[in-house]
Amino acid sequence: MAMDAAEIERLIKDGIPGARVTIEDLRGDGDHYAAHVIAAAFKGKTRVQQHQMVYQALRGRMGDALHALALQTAVPDDA
Amino acid sequence: MSETQVTDRIKQDLSESPVVLYMKGSPVFPQCGFSAAVVEILTRLGVKFKSHDVLQDPSLRQGIKEFSNWPTIPQLYVKGEFVGGCDIIREMFASGELQQYLTEKGVATTAAA
Numbered sequence: 001m002a003m004d005a006a007e008i009e010r011l012i013k014d015g016i017p018g019a020r021v022t023i024e025d026l027r028g029d030g031d032h033y034a035a036h037v038i039a040a041a042f043k044g045k046t047r048v049q050q051h052q053m054v055y056q057a058l059r060g061r062m063g064d065a066l067h068a069l070a071l072q073t074a075v076p077d078d079a
Numbered sequence: 080m081s082e083t084q085v086t087d088r089i090k091q092d093l094s095e096s097p098v099v100l101y102m103k104g105s106p107v108f109p110q111c112g113f114s115a116a117v118v119e120i121l122t123r124l125g126v127k128f129k130s131h132d133v134l135q136d137p138s139l140r141q142g143i144k145e146f147s148n149w150p151t152i153p154q155l156y157v158k159g160e161f162v163g164g165c166d167i168i169r170e171m172f173a174s175g176e177l178q179q180y181l182t183e184k185g186v187a188t189t190a191a192a
Contacts (some may be wrong), residue, residue: 047167048149055150063150068113071166 003066008033008058015057016041026070034070040079047073085142093159096129097186101143102153103134110134113165114153120172121155125189126181158184 005023012021012035019039026032035054042050050073055062062069080088093099098121104110106118110132121128133140133152144150147161155162162168162180171177181188 047170048161048163051163051167052148060150063144072170 003030003033003061005030005033008035008066008069011059011061012037012054012057015059016053020076026068031066032068033066034072036072036074038074038076040076042073042075043079080138080142082142082145085138086146088139089143089146090159092129092131093156097158097184098126098128098181099156100128100130100153101133101139101156102130103132105132106130111152113151116165117153117155117168120168120177124172124178124181126186157181157186 005025009021009023013019016037016039018041019037021038022036024034024036026034037050037054039053041053045053051071054071054073058066058069100106100114100117100121102109102111102114102117104114106122109115109118118130131139133143140152143152143154147154149161149164151164153165153168155164155168157180163171168177171180178188
């Protein structure tokens with residue numbers, strides 16, 4: 001089972017309003033992605049909490065429909 | 080095992096060893112590239128750790144995800160605290176943060192930070 005990059009991006013943006021999301025399809029197989037998420041909502045959160053927010057936004061698809069999503073999160077410089 | 084039994088077992092595991100890795104396969108034969116990557120980092124740092132193979136136990140595989148509210152394996156714990164999965168451990172290792180964190184937690188490493 002695979003997931004479309006645009007759908008991943010949409011779910012993350014819906015779940016974390018104002019997030020800047022960059023998705024890269026690592027192997028071109030629709031199953032191994034890297035996501036870079038920058039959001040002011042991450043401010044003051046630990047890295048584990050930031051990633052949990054992204055997983056939450058993906059509503060259970062991570063580890064299921066989405067096998068591999070390498071995740072990197074950051075807070076924008078101006079937040 | 081029931082859900083409570085799994086949770087109790089995880090707590091027991093975490094109280095017995097300072098560094099615990101839940102992974103797919105064993106350190107010698109990892110069954111997943113992400114698990115292998117974390118094993119390699121711990122090995123390079125010379126950290127002694129206890130590993131549990133979630134592929135041997137479906138209730139543990141599910142239970143550990145619920146325990147940490149984290150959807151993927153591997154999961155690294157230090158002194159009972161969830162540190163992260165593969166991405167976070169890689170990022171922390173690359174920045175030198177992991178070595179610093181382990182030292183702060185009183186875990187011996189052989190590699191220079």
